[in-house]
Amino acid sequence: xxxxxxxxxxxxxxxxxxxxxxxxxxxxxxxxxxxxxxxxxxxxxxxxxxxxxxxxxxxxxxxxxxxxxxxxxxxxxxxxxxxxxxxxxxxxxxxxxxxxxxxxxxxxxxxxxxxxxxxxxxxxxxxxxxxxxxxxxxxxxxxxxx
Amino acid sequence: xxxxxxxxxxxxxxxxxxxxxxxxxxxxxxxxxxxxxxxxxxxxxxxxxxxxxxxxxxxxxxxxxxxxxxxxxxxxxxxxxxxxxxxxxxxxxxxxxxxxxxxxxxxxxxxxxxxxxxxxxxxxxxxxxxxxxxxxxxxxxxxxxxxxxxxxxxxxxxxxxxxxxxxxxxxxxxxxxxxxxxxxxxxxxxxxxxxxxxxxxxxxxxxxxxxxxxxxxxxxxxxxxxxxxxxxxxxxxxxxxxxxxxxxxxxxxxxxxxxxxxxxxxxxxxxxxxxxxxxxxxxxxxxxxxxxxxxxxxxxxxxxxxxxxxxxxxxxxxxxxxxxxxxxxxxxxxxxxxxxxxxxxxxxxxxxxxxxxxxxxxxxxxxxxxxxxxxxxxxxxxxxxxxxxxxxxxxxxxxxxxxxxxxxxxxxxxxxxxxxxxxxxxxxxxxxxx
Numbered sequence: 001x002x003x004x005x006x007x008x009x010x011x012x013x014x015x016x017x018x019x020x021x022x023x024x025x026x027x028x029x030x031x032x033x034x035x036x037x038x039x040x041x042x043x044x045x046x047x048x049x050x051x052x053x054x055x056x057x058x059x060x061x062x063x064x065x066x067x068x069x070x071x072x073x074x075x076x077x078x079x080x081x082x083x084x085x086x087x088x089x090x091x092x093x094x095x096x097x098x099x100x101x102x103x104x105x106x107x108x109x110x111x112x113x114x115x116x117x118x119x120x121x122x123x124x125x126x127x128x129x130x131x132x133x134x135x136x137x138x139x140x141x142x143x144x145x146x
Numbered sequence: 147x148x149x150x151x152x153x154x155x156x157x158x159x160x161x162x163x164x165x166x167x168x169x170x171x172x173x174x175x176x177x178x179x180x181x182x183x184x185x186x187x188x189x190x191x192x193x194x195x196x197x198x199x200x201x202x203x204x205x206x207x208x209x210x211x212x213x214x215x216x217x218x219x220x221x222x223x224x225x226x227x228x229x230x231x232x233x234x235x236x237x238x239x240x241x242x243x244x245x246x247x248x249x250x251x252x253x254x255x256x257x258x259x260x261x262x263x264x265x266x267x268x269x270x271x272x273x274x275x276x277x278x279x280x281x282x283x284x285x286x287x288x289x290x291x292x293x294x295x296x297x298x299x300x301x302x303x304x305x306x307x308x309x310x311x312x313x314x315x316x317x318x319x320x321x322x323x324x325x326x327x328x329x330x331x332x333x334x335x336x337x338x339x340x341x342x343x344x345x346x347x348x349x350x351x352x353x354x355x356x357x358x359x360x361x362x363x364x365x366x367x368x369x370x371x372x373x374x375x376x377x378x379x380x381x382x383x384x385x386x387x388x389x390x391x392x393x394x395x396x397x398x399x400x401x402x403x404x405x406x407x408x409x410x411x412x413x414x415x416x417x418x419x420x421x422x423x424x425x426x427x428x429x430x431x432x433x434x435x436x437x438x439x440x441x442x443x444x445x446x447x448x449x450x451x452x453x454x455x456x457x458x459x460x461x462x463x464x465x466x467x468x469x470x471x472x473x474x475x476x477x478x479x480x481x482x483x484x485x486x487x488x489x490x491x492x493x494x495x496x497x498x499x500x501x502x503x504x505x506x507x508x509x510x511x512x513x514x515x516x517x518x519x520x521x522x523x524x525x526x527x528x529x530x531x532x533x534x535x536x537x538x539x540x541x542x543x544x545x546x547x548x549x550x551x552x553x554x555x556x557x558x559x560x561x562x563x564x565x566x567x568x569x570x571x572x573x574x575x576x577x578x579x580x
Contacts, residue, residue: 063450065546071449073275075467078453084463091253091464093453099465100450126540127548130242131450 004029004041010051026051054113062103062140063117063131065124071097104136114139121145149174158551159188160239160534162305163436163544176555178535185306195535198516199558203527210527215560218528219567222487222511223574225526229485229509231461232257235474236491236513237447238438240530240564241539241551245447247568248489253460254576258483261444262437262491263456264473269405270434271445271455272469273414280421282431284545286395289317290429293393297332297417298354298403299435302339308399308435309339328389332357333403347386350377352408358416361387365423391427398432405434436544439534443542478504486510487571489564490530494519513567530564531557539563 007026012019027037061067071078074097081094083102092099098106107115115135120128120142128142157169171192172180181192202218203210213221226232234252237245238261252259263271287294294313301308313329320326331340332347332354340346349357353376360375364387373380390396398421404413417432424430436442445455452458454467457474470476474493477483478501485508486493494502495518505523512524515532531537534551542548557563 065446068446068449069279069281071453072271072445072455073278075275075454078465078467082462082464082466085253090451091460093465097453099453124546124548126550127446127542127546130447130540130548134246134451 004037004039006037006041006043007051008043008045009048010046011048013050013052023048024051050111052111055107055111057107057112057115059118060115061117061119062115062135062138063100063128063142064120065127066119067097067131071099100131100134101136104138108137112138116141116143118143119145151179154552154554157554158534158541158549159184159191160439160532160541160551161187161191162439163442164305164308164311165439165541165543165547165549166307166311167549171554173555178555187306192535195532195555196558199561200514200517200521200527200529202529205525215528215562215567218526219570219574222526222528222571223578225485225509225511226251226255226257226487226571226575227578229255229257231477231483232485232487233474233477233483234259234487234489235493236261236489237444238262238441238491239533240490241440241533241537241541242443242447243539244489244533244564244568245444246451247565247572248487249448249451249458250572251487251568251575252458253463253465254572254579256461256463258457258459258461258472258474258477259448259452260457260472260474260477261448262441263445264469265475265496266402266437266441267405267434268456268469268473269411270400270414272411273418276411276415277418278422279418280425280431281433281546282397283547284312284433284543286431287397287433288312288315288320290319290395291317291397292320292327293330293389293396294327295330295332295396295398295400296339296343296435297398297400298405298407299399299401300333300337300339301399301435302337302342304401304437305435309342330386330389345389347378347382353377354404354407354413355409355416358413358420361390362416362420362423365391365420365427390424393424393428393430396421396424396428396430398430399435400432401435433545440541442544442546443540443548446542446546446548475501478502484508487513488520488524489513489568490533492518492520494523513564515561528567529558529561530567531561533563536561537563539565 005028012024029037078093083092085091090101092102115138122144152173154171158167159169169184170182178192181189202215232255314323329343330345331343334351357376421430421432449455452465457472459466459472509525511526512520513528521527533539536557538553539551
């Protein structure tokens with residue numbers, strides 16, 4: 001990632017700072033939002049797209065053997081939404097029970113950066129950790145059942 | 147040289163679907179010298195780890211010529227890059243991280259990726275896709291089951307510690323595992339498991355579906371107007387149904403006697419429905435007796451990474467699933483595959499003749515720790531470390547429990563885990579085909 005990034009034509013939504021759809025320039029340096037960047041910067045024109053803090057889904061069943069049961073049981077469901085691979089993304093299936101890659105990509109497309117798995121059967125923790133490895137782009141947490 | 151003996155406790159045995167996790171090993175230098183608690187099969191696997199190992203070879207003019215690992219990988223990449231319809235197969239005897247690389251290779255080449263369930267419990271998965279599944283853990287069986295059924299399964303041969311670990315053992319709610327728990331065996335012949343069971347029911351070969359149908363009818367209170375079904379008398383049928391209905395916690399373990407005999411996935415579909423019916427009277431679960439130690443893991447990794455449990459095709463750039471079309475035996479028997487990457491399995495030994503005949507006409511890349519029938523006909527052989535002995539990894543037990551396999555000794559010089567070999571193949575392949 002470039003050290004300095006400037007986003008032009010960003011439509012910003014930031015309720016904490018009472019910004020409600022204002023067209024702004026956002027400057028970032030070393031992964032932090034700053035007022036001004038020093039030196040060379042990579043400029044990205046986001047042409048009026050929404051720029052907001054990443055969404056946090058507090059409760060979303062994204063990993064676990066229960067998903068495996070669901071996915072495995074309905075191949076006819078997956079056939080309704082094939083997702084071809086691209087140069088940078090893996091292929092998969094969508095609709096009700098996407099495969100792990102498509103899950104991550106679609107959350108990203110909706111603006112989420114965090115999704116918390118709320119039902120980890122503690123004894124099967126290892127399985128959920130492995131599966132999380134294949135959910136791209138998201139920060140996550142696993143809440144154990146007890 | 148006086149070598150110290152290292153002791154390893156609670157090692158997980160990487161042989162069958164039991165994944166026994168109480169093995170005690172003694173190691174001297176880099177050799178396993180003792181295996182306590184393991185069954186005969188477990189002892190054989192651990193104590194003979196150094197035997198029959200393969201080296202990297204490429205077959206030239208009918209002879210397997212020893213080459214460097216990198217040369218073998220290079221040739222494997224050449225084969226996969228130029229193939230129109232590669233088949234990636236196996237996975238059931240290696241750990242989960244290796245599977246990930248196999249799916250990547252299938253996606254990059256637009257090939258098919260399949261695991262051994264397609265010749266084993268594939269019909270179980272088809273049955274579940276039809277009717278659902280009543281599933282539970284082996285721990286629940288140990289602590290609660292008062293009726294234990296083995297149907298078309300002979301654990302005393304194939305899963306030797308299954309009964310002693312999970313059935314003929316005291317549980318939280320089963321104080322006397324002999325008196326409070328009954329073992330039933332349903333099979334076409336009196337196996338050694340049947341000989342030590344409490345009850346044995348002999349079913350005529352190929353008649354399991356009728357038999358289950360009859361049981362279901364009686365369980366649901368419909369009278370039968372037959373004198374006998376599948377060689378079992380109406381009186382015996384009534385006794386069986388009475389025992390099943392009186393069960394508080396029942397478990398149906400089943401094997402290839404049900405999945406690979408006449409009826410196949412229809413047998414499993416019927417068995418699932420029977421278990422569902424029995425849940426009106428008591429608590430019932432069912433469990434396939436998985437053969438290889440990580441075939442359940444292959445189904446799991448395939449399902450979360452591709453969406454489908456086995457028989458996955460990437461020809462269109464996204465995963466497709468169709469048993470009968472993308473199952474390995476069919477892809478080979480139809481002469482469709484023009485190259486094969488075999489990982490941790492022995493298809494030359496186990497596949498039907500027509501499939502093996504085709505295998506012998508296409509370039510086969512074989513990744514395995516040891517010499518086997520497939521290694522004899524492979525064009526490229528690449529050695530791998532024994533997962534659960536020479537490298538770590540995750541594997542899944544027959545009831546879905548993921549377990550962490552430990553590394554106990556080093557692999558032979560220059561031998562890498564499957565996941566590393568496959569990663570090297572994929573990285574090189576990606577550069578060539580993009």
